[in-house]
């Protein structure tokens with residue numbers, strides 16, 4: 301039995317017991333929802349319930365990874381870290397508190413009864429454990445730890461190789477991000493400029509575009525974990541003009557590696573890996589976003605100047621980097637009947653010229669036309685996101701991913717790419733949240749009010765402690781999802797979706813709490829926190845808008861499958 305004072309240290313047994321309570325409760329909630337939704341078949345009749353299940357299961361998964369990291373730290377580093385121990389205890393308590401609260405409030409929806417709750421939560425002991433574990437004094441202690449010792453993330457990275465390769469990459473990328481990207485980031489954002497070519501050239505030379513492309517295809521063949529760490533550091537300097545540049549080649553490369561022909565891999569992967577070709581991803585349409593199976597943009601078989609291929613007809617929306625990109629990974633309907641659904645979709649590599657600016661027009665010699673117009677956005681500036689119109693735009697048959705046998709497999713290939721994109725977005729979100737925390741700490745240390753720096757006030761310390769705990773949990777969940785992908789675990793795709801969902805929400809919350817700590821100056825463009833806030837808002841939208849990710853990806857996997865292993 302856990303007693304309140306045991307939670308003052310990361311006592312493995314006490315934490316295991318707390319986590320066991322969370323896992324037990326979430327397993328009951330999943331079992332209840334599985335019964336109601338007939339193993340996920342009827343989630344649309346229980347959408348709100350499914351979202352709740354996804355959220356709670358994700359929180360318990362994050363708690364699991366936070367505790368695993370703390371244990372690995374103690375075991376492999378032979379020492380304990382005050383911040384890691386404190387954050388672990390708090391996050392475990394927060395997770396059990398949220399579960400207990402939700403389970404109690406929605407007891408009937410979850411198909412639970414009072415006995416289920418009392419069996420999981422015990423009698424009054426658990427309440428006392430949570431009260432003590434969540435004492436605001438613990439958050440303040442962590443806040444002071446960041447304010448006095450610095451909030452920069454130099455903590456040990458848990459990996460198969462012991463962490464030294466990852467730490468080296470983190471140092472190198474941080475140097476590049478701070479020296480090259482950060483000085484330009486504000487200017488690009490405020491003037492709504494395109495990523496400077498200098499960033500692309502230098503990132504190409506440093507190998508960032510080929511991180512997850514095997515060496516045999518011209519990449520550097522690094523792990524997903526390494527890719528996340530690079531993305532995180534680049535995103536801390538700028539989400540849009542550095543951190544997100546790797547996502548597009550990553551999505552296309554994963555689709556090509558999964559379903560491309562050998563000729564296609566040999567032709568396209570090397571120039572993508574070396575940054576010779578910039579990529580855009582064209583899935584979303586003006587009328588169709590989440591319901592990808594209903595996409596309307598058509599690919600009509602035909603020939604042009606004696607060459608077999610497809611004429612692309614239709615519109616795409618929100619195609620980020622479509623202007624500068626040399627190729628678009630475009631999902632189009634090769635089977636015209638709407639009933640064919642996702643089975644009628646195929647993935648094409650669409651070649652185009654590179655343009656700067658906020659609009660472009662490309663006319664092919666045979667009259668095919670592609671035009672693009674960037675949709676103005678409050679944040680995520682640097683790559684511009686375009687609405688693209690295609691009129692009889694010719695694509696040769698060899699650019700159909702997978703060749704003739706790739707016909708109708710576009711949805712499946714694209715979804716494989718999106719799983720990698722979601723993991724990447726976890727990395728983008730923790731980088732942005734880290735930048736928000738760092739800038740808030742620096743501001744608090746230098747902003748005097750009422751005769752002292754605001755860092756000395758209890759509430760500031762509490763807020764910074766809270767931000768640091770959420771960020772720590774998001775990082776451990778994202779790194780764990782990357783390790784799961786590297787091992788090829790069966791549930792890696794769901795873990796990547798959980799990491800994207802959780803880390804994106806953390807980035808929104810942490811940047812907004814950081815903004816409040818800046819007072820009025822947090823709303824001034826002069827301070828980077830105002831950019832982090834608007835940039836963060838896009839994270840829960842793309843790569844699967846939050847409610848859809850919860851219901852149709854995480855919820856469905858949990859309710860139709862066996863849950864997280």
Ligand SMILES: Cc1cc2nc3c(=O)[nH]c(=O)nc-3n(C[C@H](O)[C@H](O)[C@H](O)COP(=O)(O)OP(=O)(O)OC[C@H]3O[C@@H](n4cnc5c(N)ncnc54)[C@H](O)[C@@H]3O)c2cc1C
Pocket residue numbers: 347580581582583584587588589590591617618619620621677680685838841842843844845846847848
């Ligand atoms: C800045 C930015 C960059 C982007 N970059 C790209 C890119 O490069 N390439 C690309 O292809 N796309 C891109 N996107 C598009 C993005 O992936 C989509 O916006 C996202 O998938 C959601 O689609 P949607 O906007 O059509 O929203 P919708 O699908 O219309 O969803 C809107 C809301 O409707 C509700 N809803 C929808 N369906 C259901 C349902 N079945 N049940 C219950 N509620 C439902 C949900 O609440 C959802 O939040 C980008 C978007 C933005 C904002």
